[in-house]
Amino acid sequence: MAQEWNIRPRGHVCSVCAQPFADETPCVSVLREAENTYERLDYHPVCWQELVRDWEPFSIWEGVYEAPPPPPEKDEPLKKETAESLLRRLITLEDPAMQNVMYVLAVMLERGKQLVERDAKPHESGGILRVYEHKKSGDTFVVLDPRLRLDRLDEVQQQVVALLSGTQHL
Secondary structure, three states: OOOOOEEEOOOOEOOOOOOEOOOOEEEEEEEEEEOOEEEEEEEOHHHHHHOOOOOOOOEEEEEEEOOOOOOOOOOOOOOOOOHHHHHHHHHHHOOHHHHHHHHHHHHHHHHOOOEEEEEEEEOOOOOEEEEEEEOOOOOEEEEEEOOOOHHHHHHHHHHHHHHHHOOOOO
C-alpha cells in the first residue's frame, strides 16, 4: 500500500507528449499508485484520451493549468509558521502520531479555499484517504482522514494552535 503522506507538485509538461502546458489551459491530473508512493502525472486532455495504459488511476481530476508566479526579486523576511507550511513540514516527517493534526490543518486550508478536495478513497485503517490540490501551486496532498472523534477535537485544536504559535515544537 502506498504511503499516506505525500505532496506531489503539478507537472509543467504533458506526461505523454512532453509539450509544456500553456497558462490557463485545461489539463488532466492523475495519481497512480507506485511502489510505496503515489506518482502524479499531468496530461493534455487529448493525450489522456488517446493514452493506452495497463493500469487504473488511484485518483483522476480535470483542472486548469496555472503557470507558476515569477520568483521574488529579493529575499523576503522570515515569516511565522502558517497552516500550509506546517502541513508541508508534517507531511515530510511522516509521523503517524501527527495524523490528526495534519487532517485538521488540511481541513483549515480547505475551508480557507487554499486546498480543493479532488477525491476520497477508503483506507484499510478505517479512515479515508483524501486527495487535495493546492489552488495556486497545483501541488497534490494525500492526507488520511482519521475519522477524528469529537471528544478529541479540542485536544487536537490546542495542539494545532500551539504548533502555529511556536509554543510547541516538533
